[in-house]
Amino acid sequence: MRITDLKTTPVAFPDPPLRNAWGVHAPLAFRTIVELTTDEGITGIAETYGASVGSVLSSESEPGQGPFAAARRVLIGMDPYHLNRIRILIPSPRVYQAVEIACLDIIGQAVGKPICDLLGGAVRDRVLFAAYLFFKYDGDDPWGEVNTPEAMVREAEMFVERYGFRTLKLKGGVLPPAEEVETIRLLRERFGPEYQLRLDPNAIWSVETSIRVAQQLEPYDLEYLEDPTWGIAGMAEVARRTAIPLATNMCVTRFEDIPQAVRASAVNVILGDHHSWGGLTAFQRLGHVCATFSLGMSMHSNTHLGLSMAAMIHAAAITPNLITACDTHYMWLQEDIIVGDMFRFEEGMLRVPTAPGLGVRLDRDKLARFHERYLKSQERMRDDTAAMRRRDPNYLPLRPRW
Numbered sequence: 379m380r381i382t383d384l385k386t387t388p389v390a391f392p393d394p395p396l397r398n399a400w401g402v403h404a405p406l407a408f409r410t411i412v413e414l415t416t417d418e419g420i421t422g423i424a425e426t427y428g429a430s431v432g433s434v435l436s437s438e439s440e441p442g443q444g445p446f447a448a449a450r451r452v453l454i455g456m457d458p459y460h461l462n463r464i465r466i467l468i469p470s471p472r473v474y475q476a477v478e479i480a481c482l483d484i485i486g487q488a489v490g491k492p493i494c495d496l497l498g499g500a501v502r503d504r505v506l507f508a509a510y511l512f513f514k515y516d517g518d519d520p521w522g523e524v525n526t527p528e529a530m531v532r533e534a535e536m537f538v539e540r541y542g543f544r545t546l547k548l549k550g551g552v553l554p555p556a557e558e559v560e561t562i563r564l565l566r567e568r569f570g571p572e573y574q575l576r577l578d579p580n581a582i583w584s585v586e587t588s589i590r591v592a593q594q595l596e597p598y599d600l601e602y603l604e605d606p607t608w609g610i611a612g613m614a615e616v617a618r619r620t621a622i623p624l625a626t627n628m629c630v631t632r633f634e635d636i637p638q639a640v641r642a643s644a645v646n647v648i649l650g651d652h653h654s655w656g657g658l659t660a661f662q663r664l665g666h667v668c669a670t671f672s673l674g675m676s677m678h679s680n681t682h683l684g685l686s687m688a689a690m691i692h693a694a695a696i697t698p699n700l701i702t703a704c705d706t707h708y709m710w711l712q713e714d715i716i717v718g719d720m721f722r723f724e725e726g727m728l729r730v731p732t733a734p735g736l737g738v739r740l741d742r743d744k745l746a747r748f749h750e751r752y753l754k755s756q757e758r759m760r761d762d763t764a765a766m767r768r769r770d771p772n773y774l775p776l777r778p779r780w
């Protein structure tokens with residue numbers, strides 16, 4: 379079998395005004411759909427970043443330019459089974475991951491097996507996810523405004539009632555730390571010890587603030603505190619002064635970061651993400667490394683659609699030591715581009731797809747509509763700070779802010 383073409387389709391879709399340490403999500407989120415065709419008539423699909431902050435895809439809108447155009451030149455004529463060669467030829471993990479998933483989707487369809495079976499098989503049939511709680515402004519969405527600790531408890535109740543989540547992750551770094559501690563206090567009061575609580579202020583606190591806030595959080599039995607402060611040295615300093623386990627998707631983002639983080643005892647848990655670490659095989663490899671160093675493993679997420687959702691479920695299913703709930707933004711999504719129903723959480727879990735390949739297919743009409751929305755949009759990339767400055771022209775994304 380030979381790859382005959384690679385096509386990327388940028389798409390845009392509505393995103394609620396979710397607040398974070400950089401600002402707020404803009405009304406539209408962006409992703410890129412990748413399709414690989416073969417001479418045997420099988421098409422493999424994957425989803426990757428839009429031209430978002432930190433993405434490598436920003437020059438993709440220029441025809442013939444950008445990393446996917448370069449990848450296309452490498453891939454045409456190659457065998458989708460030859461992933462080790464392809465990985466060497468496409469050194470960017472963010473580009474390779476989409477190519478890997480599209481190739482695995484092709485292989486899965488060719489042999490009639492789901493992707494997880496191509497990578498050693500699933501160790502679980504259902505994957506546990508966390509409710510991703512965000513402070514938010516009122517928007518064109520069913521959730522309303524959530525800007526106080528009390529309103530956050532109501533948001534959490536709604537997600538728990540609807541989808542049965544047992545892990546609640548609060549996106550912090552938005553309200554002053556005392557109000558976020560109060561939010562955790564109220565969540566713990568409302569949700570008993572069988573619920574796991576996490577807080578992630580995205581490194582917006584100084585080391586001193588992080589130590590003080592961590593000590594205030596100690597009575598509430600957090601599963602972990604994620605990225606309270608910036609960098610491996612800062613995290614190590616905080617780790618020395620709190621009993622709460624620290625997790626990160628900010629100071630350990632590549633395999634090269636792991637030795638220093640381990641030497642400094644900076645973190646207890648690493649949140650992997652197949653989109654940025656280099657695909658499902660890299661995610662699985664990260665699982666092995668975490669197990670070797672007795673680090674916990676969790677999964678990071680960013681706003682995404684159902685192709686990424688399917689890949690995230692496969693990634694979790696093939697990683698035995700991923701025993702905590704994974705992050706996803708999917709519960710905030712109102713419409714997907716996959717054929718048939720959207721993924722639906724039951725008891726806070728999603729079923730591992732069993733259909734061949736990725737297990738989901740693209741709804742062509744929706745893809746066209748989502749692409750049209752992208753073409754009509756004035757924006758091309760995610761910029762949470764710009765979106766916040768449209769609401770408040772004086773807003774400055776200070777780091778640290780507290």
Ligand code: GKR
Pocket residue numbers: 396397398399549578580627678679680681705707
């Ligand atoms: O979607 O606002 C968001 C999150 O804050 C996202 O940008 C982070 O990358 O979810 C992520 C995290 O865990 O840090």
Ligand code: MG
Pocket residue numbers: 578580604605626627628678
């Ligand atoms: Mg995080």
